[in-house]
Amino acid sequence: xxxxxxxxxxxxxxxxxxxxxxxxxxxxxxxxxxxxxxxxxxxxxxxxxxxxxxxxxxxxxxxxxxxxxxxxxxxxxxxxxxxxxxxxxxxxxxxxxxxxxxxxxxxxxxxxxxxxxxxxxxxxxxxxxxxxxxxxxxxxxxxxxxxxxxxxxxxxxxxxxxxxxxxxxxxxxxxxxxxxxxxxxxxxxxxxxxxxxxxxxxxxxxxxxxxxxx
Amino acid sequence: xxxxxxxxxxxxxxxxxxxxxxxxxxxxxxxxxxxxxxxxxxxxxxxxxxxxxxxxxxxxxxxxxxxxxxxxxxxxxxxxxxxxxxxxxxxxxxxxxxxxxxxxxxxxxxxxxxxxxxxxxxxxxxxxxxxxxxxxxxxxxxxxxxxxxxxxxxxxxxxxxxxxxxxxxxxxxxxxxxxxxxxxxxxxxxxxxxxxxxx
Numbered sequence: 001x002x003x004x005x006x007x008x009x010x011x012x013x014x015x016x017x018x019x020x021x022x023x024x025x026x027x028x029x030x031x032x033x034x035x036x037x038x039x040x041x042x043x044x045x046x047x048x049x050x051x052x053x054x055x056x057x058x059x060x061x062x063x064x065x066x067x068x069x070x071x072x073x074x075x076x077x078x079x080x081x082x083x084x085x086x087x088x089x090x091x092x093x094x095x096x097x098x099x100x101x102x103x104x105x106x107x108x109x110x111x112x113x114x115x116x117x118x119x120x121x122x123x124x125x126x127x128x129x130x131x132x133x134x135x136x137x138x139x140x141x142x143x144x145x146x147x148x149x150x151x152x153x154x155x156x157x158x159x160x161x162x163x164x165x166x167x168x169x170x171x172x173x174x175x176x177x178x179x180x181x182x183x184x185x186x187x188x189x190x191x192x193x194x195x196x197x198x199x200x201x202x203x204x205x206x207x208x209x210x211x212x213x214x
Numbered sequence: 215x216x217x218x219x220x221x222x223x224x225x226x227x228x229x230x231x232x233x234x235x236x237x238x239x240x241x242x243x244x245x246x247x248x249x250x251x252x253x254x255x256x257x258x259x260x261x262x263x264x265x266x267x268x269x270x271x272x273x274x275x276x277x278x279x280x281x282x283x284x285x286x287x288x289x290x291x292x293x294x295x296x297x298x299x300x301x302x303x304x305x306x307x308x309x310x311x312x313x314x315x316x317x318x319x320x321x322x323x324x325x326x327x328x329x330x331x332x333x334x335x336x337x338x339x340x341x342x343x344x345x346x347x348x349x350x351x352x353x354x355x356x357x358x359x360x361x362x363x364x365x366x367x368x369x370x371x372x373x374x375x376x377x378x379x380x381x382x383x384x385x386x387x388x389x390x391x392x393x394x395x396x397x398x399x400x401x402x403x404x405x406x407x408x409x410x411x412x413x
Contacts, residue, residue, distance in 0.1 A: 001220045006243065012232040014225040018347045019406065021223060021232075038348065075373060084372045092372035098383050101391045105368055108361065141245050144228045148402070151358055157311075158365030164308050165300070165370065198230045201244060 010205070013042055013198070043199050050203070053124035053191060060117045060187040063180045068110070071175035073163060085177060086110060108151040113184075116150055116192055119143050123200070127207055136204050144197055153185045153193075224249065224407045235407075257331050257408070263400035264327050270393035271320060278384035280367055285378055292386065293317065293363065315362040316390070323360075323397050326353050327404065334408040346409045353401050357394075364391045 003009065013022050017040035024043070027033050032044040046052065071083035084092075086109060093102035123139050126132040159181075163172055222235045231244035240249040278290025291299060293316045300309035326349050333346065367383045374381045 001218055003216055003218060005216065006234070009223075009232045009234070009243070012223065014223070014230065014232055016225070016230060017351045018345065019225070019409070021220060073373070077374065078376065078378065080376055082373055082376075084369065089368050089372040092375075093368055093383065096371065096382060098388060100388050101364060101368065101383065104391050104395060105365070109365070137245060141228055141247065144245075148354070148358070148398070151361055154358055154361050155365050158362050159369060161308055161311055161362060162366045162369040162373070164305065165366070166373075170374075196230075201229055201231065 015040055015042060016196075041196070043196060043202070046199075049195070049199065050124050050127050053120060053195075054128060056187050056191045057117050057121040057124060060184055060191070061114075061121065063184040063187065064114060064117060066180035067177045067184055070177040070180070072159065072177045072181070073175055074173040075166065075170040076173075077170035083175065086181075108149060109155045112146050112150040113152050113188065115146060116143065116188075120191065127200075127203060130207055130211070133208050136208060140197060140201060140204070147192060147197070150188070150192065152181070152188055156181055156185050227406070257334060257405070260327070260400050260403040260405075261331060263396045263403055264324070264331065267320075267393045267396035267400060268324055270389050270396065271324075272389075274386045274390035274393050277386040277389065279363065279386040279390070280370065281382045281384050283380045283382065290384055293390070312363060312366075315360050319356050319360045320393065320397065323353050323357055323401070326350075327397070327400055330404065330409070347406070350401075350404065350406060350409065357398055357401055360394045360397075361391075364394070 011024050013024050014020070015022065015035040015038065018035060018038040020035055020037040022033075022035065022042060025033065027045045029045055029047050033042045034040065035042055068086050071085055072089075074081060074083040090102055090106045090110065093099075093105060119139050119142060123136060123143070126136050126139075159178065166172060218234055223232055224235045224240075225231070226233055226242035226245060226247060226249055228247040229242060229245040231242055233240060233242055233249060241247070242249055275293055277292065279293050279296060281288060281290045283289075293312075297309050297313045297317070300306075300312065330346060330350060364387055367387050370381045371383045
């Protein structure tokens with residue numbers, strides 16, 4: 001294979017599902033490029049990605065705050081009422097001496113999701129303002145390291161499993177935080193899990209390094 | 215014009231930019247992360263994490279995951295015991311979810327990682343048409359879902375602590391969380407470019 005220079009590597013992409021090498025092609029706004037071997041999505045082209053990213057990061061942070069400060073579920077059992085919030089779940093693990101599990105849970109469902117949304121907010125703001133070449137790079141690297149460790153979606157499924165276990169023993173009332181968490185997980189799936197980081201890298205190159213007008 | 219071999223192109227594990235493999239130590243041209251490519255120590259890190267995870271998985275299955283205190287009597291249930299209990303009481307979907315998340319996924323993940331780690335060193339299953347990239351991608355996607363059981367225990371323990379009835383997490387919760395954590399680390403530490411070389 002012949003290439004003009006090392007910068008021409010930028011036109012290549014390796015499918016992250018099956019490791020097939022592809023040349024990047026220009027695609028229509030709002031469409032996606034798929035791998036010819038396995039059908040996995042290689043990248044999307046969205047001219048409004050910065051605006052979407054900013055709007056959804058702010059919305060996500062608001063719903064995450066709601067999900068943390070209000071009760072998730074409330075149960076009535078033998079005439080007693082009990083409720084939990086996300087921080088309370090983690091603190092109760094610490095109270096019972098389960099420091100390792102508590103620490104793991106704190107990172108997976110509280111610290112990493114929060115970090116990801118704050119980083120996204122800063123990142124998209126910087127791209128919007130077209131500055132911070134070094135900063136955006138560092139943030140993208142950090143994001144790549146912590147994205148696989150955010151598990152709010154799994155936590156949401158766990159709540160449902162736990163509640164199904166309790167049906168028959170207690171009366172269950174869903175709290176505000178539960179619905180907020182559902183919205184947060186939807187936004188998380190849309191902006192964090194769906195948008196590949198390489199799309200943001202490409203966007204960064206176009207806007208900050210080459211100074212293209214979008 | 216530069217001439218490069220297509221097999222010498224590797225993706226950066228951090229930012230997935232395409233790089234030319236220049237030998238032992240590469241740095242990504244886009245994000246500057248090191249792309250290690252050491253002939254002798256390519257799989258050791260992943261092996262170490264995987265073995266730790268497998269060791270932690272043993273107490274995770276032997277010790278109780280949940281301890282229920284009802285009116286003074288303590289009753290512990292292991293992961294498998296919990297699944298059997300749910301199945302006998304007719305909660306089939308939940309029993310299936312817990313069974314898949316806590317028993318099937320970790321075991322399948324151990325098996326896939328073992329197979330991948332052995333097959334990149336020794337020519338095992340070379341002639342068979344097994345898509346190793348797909349296998350690896352699968353472990354990355356399904357891996358985190360085994361945390362379900364740990365979260366469920368955390369929620370139940372936080373929710374139910376009355377004077378008469380209380381649920382406490384058991385020793386297995388710690389062991390299981392550690393096991394899942396290390397399997398995830400093992401999967402991340404696995405060097406995907408090794409698959410290509412041994413294809």
